[in-house]
């Protein structure tokens with residue numbers, strides 16, 4: 388059975404982002420996809436300190452929800468990251484969490500399907516959406532799309548319930564994600580993963 392992990396970056400477990408993620412989860416369940424939601428935004432998550440511990444040990448030096456989630460991410464076929472918009476960006480907690488999760492985990496994320504879901508009252512959704520998608524597209528993760536950018540509007544879950552197009556976008560996203568996971572699983576079984584080259588690492592250290 389396909390499995391999708393969902394992260395809620397909001398500190399509100401029953402807020403707007405949660406309402407959008409719940410619509411994704413409900414639809415994934417209808418598609419026969421197993422889901423697990425991790426409430427990230429209420430935890431005290433510190434940022435990456437670039438200490439290099441993970442390069443030697445394959446896990447983050449701070450042994451918290453990031454390391455717990457890493458095992459679940461490794462086992463999942465897809466990842467949905469939900470975030471409220473704070474000053475036109477994803478909220479600080481989810482960014483600190485994702486920096487550490489993606490940087491510290493040595494396993495391949497290649498062809499795990501990613502999707503970002505954002506929630507704002509008025510503005511900043513698309514800029515936040517773009518930031519979150521960058522974690523997927525540097526990791527060989529195809530991004531599932533929908534019939535609009537994956538956003539809802541509101542200040543409370545009740546507002547989001549009235550954002551009918553936003554919720555429709557979540558349902559279409561979930562169906563597309565489920566389709567992509569099935570297609571990728573079949574292709575992996577038939578032909579394996581596409582080759583990824585990693586030999587080059589250009590940083591121009593000598594200024595040339």
Ligand SMILES: Cc1cc2nc3c(=O)[nH]c(=O)nc-3n(C[C@H](O)[C@H](O)[C@H](O)COP(=O)(O)O)c2cc1C
Pocket residue numbers: 397398399401402403404405470471472473474475476506507508509510511540541542543544
């Ligand atoms: C610190 C802070 C900054 C915010 N900045 C924005 C913003 O830039 N644009 C916006 O439309 N809403 C902003 N909001 C409102 C929330 O993004 C919005 O209500 C969101 O849907 C809340 O999601 P949640 O219930 O899942 O936490 C901000 C809220 C907070 C607490």
